[in-house]
Amino acid sequence: MFARLWQSAMIALARSPRVTHFMQTARITAGLRDRFVASGDATDAVARAQALFRDQGLRSSLFYLGEYVDQPALVDENVAAKQAVIQALRGTGLDVHVSVDMTQVGHLLDPALAARHLDTIAETLRDGAADAPPDGLHVLMLDMEDPSVVDATIALHDGLADRGLPVALTLQAYLKRTEADLDAQIRRGGAVRLVKGAFVGTPAIAYTRRADIKANSRRLIDRMFSAEARAAGFYPIVATHDARLTAYTRERARAGGWPPGSYEFEMLLGVREPLARALVAEGERVRLYVPFGRDWWPYSVRRIGENPANAWLLTRSLVG
Ligand SMILES: Cc1cc2nc3c(=O)[nH]c(=O)nc-3n(C[C@H](O)[C@H](O)[C@H](O)COP(=O)(O)OP(=O)(O)OC[C@H]3O[C@@H](n4cnc5c(N)ncnc54)[C@H](O)[C@@H]3O)c2cc1C
Structure with a gap:
């Protein structure tokens, strides 16, 4: 149940143009990007x-x-x-x-x-x-x-x-x-x-x-x-x-x-x-x-969504 909710939330983040723009241009997310792409x-x-x-x-x-x-x-x-x-x-x-x-x-x-x-x-x-x-x-x-x-x-x-x-x-x-x-x-x-x-x-x-x-x-x-x-x-x-x-x-x-x-x-x-x-x-x-390539966020956040244990990756990238 939690795994499904987590995955749906990450898919929503993957589809949001505003979140995508922020993530793909913010320097703090480089670690997250380099993990999956x-x-x-x-x-x-x-x-x-x-x-x-x-x-x-x-x-x-x-x-x-x-x-x-x-x-x-x-x-x-x-x-x-x-x-x-x-x-x-x-x-x-x-x-x-x-x-x-x-x-x-x-x-x-x-x-x-x-x-x-x-x-x-x-x-x-x-x-x-x-x-x-x-x-x-x-x-x-x-x-x-x-x-x-x-x-x-x-x-x-x-x-x-x-x-x-x-x-x-x-x-x-x-x-x-x-x-x-x-x-x-x-x-x-x-x-x-x-x-x-x-x-x-x-x-x-x-x-x-x-x-x-x-x-x-x-x-x-x-x-x-x-x-x-x-x-x-x-x-x-x-x-x-x-x-x-x-x-x-x-x-x-x-x-x-x-x-x-x-x-x-x-x-x-x-x-x-x-x-x-x-x-x-x-x-x-x-x-x-x-x-x-440039459009790394939608792909990476879907990978994060595939396993709730990946929550720490997202948190760590945002808190620096
Ligand atoms: C090389 C490759 C190419 C692919 N190409 C396509 C394609 O063309 N079309 C398509 O529909 N699908 C494609 N997929 C995705 C695939 O269909 C599955 O959705 C995905 O691989 C998850 O299934 P699984 O068999 O790896 O493992 P699962 O049964 O989902 O998981 C097995 C184990 O791996 C862990 N795990 C799985 N994903 C992650 C993650 N992101 N982070 C951390 N742990 C994780 C799980 O927690 C679990 O412990 C591709 C996958 C790979 C590996």
């Missing part, structure tokens, strides 16, 4: 990714902040930032791995425009990864947003993949349709990042109880590590901070003969990093989702 531009984000890899063996997926954008100028800014970060990753020896939301690149304005932008970004990524280390995962990862864009996101992903462009797809365990969507991706031999889902759906289309979402996550992980998936060249990515699910994943991987590196874990920058480091120490491949 890499501050600055593409060059700063790549520097943070280099430090994570050098010091902790953690790989990164870079994400320029700004979602559900409905102004052409902001769409152009998002596309330019994705291109810039791909160029900045070039030649660093890091994975050329960038995440993108469909609504960042114009889907709300014109789905065809978003498709063209994704095409261009994926081509830039393909070229940027030409001399990148062969053992890395160099992809444009399509994040998954609310249920209204799932069909369109999958169709765009499949179109890009069919043209040989380096793309991967996020699927959400809270949606009942995901089992079928995952099976289709396994047959294609694609790469899927499985998450629980940051949205709420009606019971007709979604699991609404945490226990049911978790149980579905397990069923989907079973499929991701099946013999069929291995034979198809599928690449499983399990994105969670849930230590029981990471343990379950490792058990399934071992049972199915998947060596570390033939799959990976992914977590968010600033969330349960000791778990990420422990997995790396045990030989697993772990990636962090590293957001960067």
Whole structure:
């Protein structure tokens, strides 16, 4: 009950333009920002990714902040930032791995425009990864947003993949349709990042109880590590901070003969990093989702809302 109230309060803060303006311009909030996002531009984000890899063996997926954008100028800014970060990753020896939301690149304005932008970004990524280390995962990862864009996101992903462009797809365990969507991706031999889902759906289309979402996550992980998936060249990515699910994943991987590196874990920058480091120490491949850019407050306050124990982060940043 308290956790839900806390999360609703943080979502309200994320949506308030006045609070956002104050937080993003006040100097006292820098500590809070630096916990969940890499501050600055593409060059700063790549520097943070280099430090994570050098010091902790953690790989990164870079994400320029700004979602559900409905102004052409902001769409152009998002596309330019994705291109810039791909160029900045070039030649660093890091994975050329960038995440993108469909609504960042114009889907709300014109789905065809978003498709063209994704095409261009994926081509830039393909070229940027030409001399990148062969053992890395160099992809444009399509994040998954609310249920209204799932069909369109999958169709765009499949179109890009069919043209040989380096793309991967996020699927959400809270949606009942995901089992079928995952099976289709396994047959294609694609790469899927499985998450629980940051949205709420009606019971007709979604699991609404945490226990049911978790149980579905397990069923989907079973499929991701099946013999069929291995034979198809599928690449499983399990994105969670849930230590029981990471343990379950490792058990399934071992049972199915998947060596570390033939799959990976992914977590968010600033969330349960000791778990990420422990997995790396045990030989697993772990990636962090590293957001960067000006609009850091809505993203960060949603992360704070995901765990009431994060209240101290907010308090500390405001009292200095
Ligand atoms: C790399 C990555 C990419 C993602 N991409 C998408 C996407 O494209 N679409 C989408 O809908 N969702 C996405 N998500 C979010 C995801 O759907 C979940 O909402 C989120 O990860 C929480 O679920 P969980 O499995 O990590 O753990 P939970 O079951 O929520 O929590 C497990 C443990 O981690 C702790 N924890 C979780 N979050 C926090 C936090 N912020 N601070 C401190 N502790 C925390 C919990 O308290 C608990 O102890 C992504 C998540 C990750 C890690």
